[in-house]
Amino acid sequence: MSxxxxxxxxxxxxxxxxxxxxxxxxTQVRDSYRISLGKTKAAKISGSGAVNVKAYVYSxxxxxxxxxxxxxxxxxxxxxxxxxxxxxxxIVETSSKYxx
Numbered sequence: 001m002s003x004x005x006x007x008x009x010x011x012x013x014x015x016x017x018x019x020x021x022x023x024x025x026x027t028q029v030r031d032s033y034r035i036s037l038g039k040t041k042a043a044k045i046s047g048s049g050a051v052n053v054k055a056y057v058y059s060x061x062x063x064x065x066x067x068x069x070x071x072x073x074x075x076x077x078x079x080x081x082x083x084x085x086x087x088x089x090x091i092v093e094t095s096s097k098y099x100x
Contacts, residue, residue: 036059
């Protein structure tokens with residue numbers, strides 16, 4: 001048996017390294033675009049003063065991400081959980097049974 005790696009193994013290893021590098025770069029570009037959107041949005045707020053915000057280098061190419069970055073409504077599930085369980089004292093009583 002030889003200790004030299006097989007050519008297939010080396011090729012797979014190179015593909016894995018390249019794939020991780022591409023994924024890392026994509027994540028950086030996407031995050032930079034997201035940050036630039038936030039800066040331009042903050043600069044447009046009324047009363048914030050005149051601020052020159054330079055557009056991101058690849059902003060025209062990355063506009064397809066705008067629909068993904070739209071803000072979503074959040075839901076408050078804590079109040080729903082308390083309402084579903086009823087009284088807060090009942091929750092404490094139930095949990096104390098398991099502690100004993």
